[in-house]
Amino acid sequence: SRQIRTGPAGDGYAAARLATLVCAGDANPTPLSLPIKRTQDPSSTPIDMRSLTVDNMRGIVFDETDNDFRVNNHVFVGSRIDTRVPFGTTERWKITNATGELHVFHIHQTDFQVVAVNGVEQPFTRHLDTASVPAFGSIEVIIPFTNPCVIGKFVYHCHILCHEDGGMMASIEVFDPAAPVTTSAVDPTNTHDTVPAANPRAIGGPFELTDSSNDTKSQDDFRGLTLLTFGYTRCVGACPRTIASYRAVHELLASDTTPLAYAFVSVDTARDDATALAQYERDAGVALIAMRGSREETESVARTFGAAYQPQPPQQDGSYRVKHSTDIYLVGSGGRIIERFDLTTDPALIAQAVKRHANAVPHRTARVATADEGGAR
Structure with a gap:
């Protein structure tokens, strides 16, 4: 087999000989005969499924x-x-x-x-x-x-x-659509590690955080439209799906001139340092801008966007999970929320919304949310 590497996080395999075929004995004096004619059912010919x-x-x-x-x-x-x-x-x-x-x-x-x-x-x-x-x-x-x-x-x-x-x-x-349904739905206990948004009516607004280079980032650094979400780099459920949606939207808009930024706000203030965010950006497969803040700053920006998060009790090895809301926000000037999408929204619908709002980004400054409208719980 040939040498193969299955990806940056995958396994590597050196070229190797899998088997050796040895032919031995006298040649068969009677050659094998193959069918001269072969009939084929025309209906079995593969069709282009498109x-x-x-x-x-x-x-x-x-x-x-x-x-x-x-x-x-x-x-x-x-x-x-x-x-x-x-x-x-x-x-x-x-x-x-x-x-x-x-x-x-x-x-x-x-x-x-x-x-x-x-x-x-x-x-x-x-x-x-x-x-x-x-x-x-x-x-x-x-x-x-x-x-x-x-x-x-x-x-x-x-x-x-x-x-x-x-x-x-x-x-x-x-x-069979004519037959009664006999199966149950997906097991509700095996779901994404999420919590509902704290304030689904939040309209966004100004924020100030720190990026992976330890530079300050605010709403004024994002020109045009931005997709923004909350999560943490060790998340193994919702966040990989969100980043996959980011990549899909990017692919759908590849031939479009619409400027769009992709932002990620960490809710894991203890572990997501600049190094963790930088690695997350490199692994994202899209030009991601990952940001973090102090506990107070993170709570403030979560309130502004109506996001919620709940750090869970640590395990014996000291690790812990963070339950969090999973909305994806389409954000315009001043950090204002133009539209929001849930975790399962088809990326094609998000891309359509980006195009629809590209020439109509509002410039009204949003109010700052009150203390009971979001953040850590």
């Missing part, structure tokens, strides 16, 4: 922690159905790799066609059931759920065995 009508679009995120591998922040549980699809439909899935190492998307029971890699359209060559998803990248596939053999429950997962065994697998059920 000619199919897409009934639904779906986002899938492969991510991981120090301890496990996940699909949409869920570790595999065999009794849970993660995805339900009506039989007879065709879907377009965007599979995003939110990690720094290679993952390989594989689905049982049906084939698909890769139509885009990292936002670049791909020519039709063949149908697949397995495709690589590059580190910090994405693929888009069209999947027809139209063959009767797909009705029932099966799985999709990363085809790297240790990732699959580590939890990067999900259950799918293709159901």
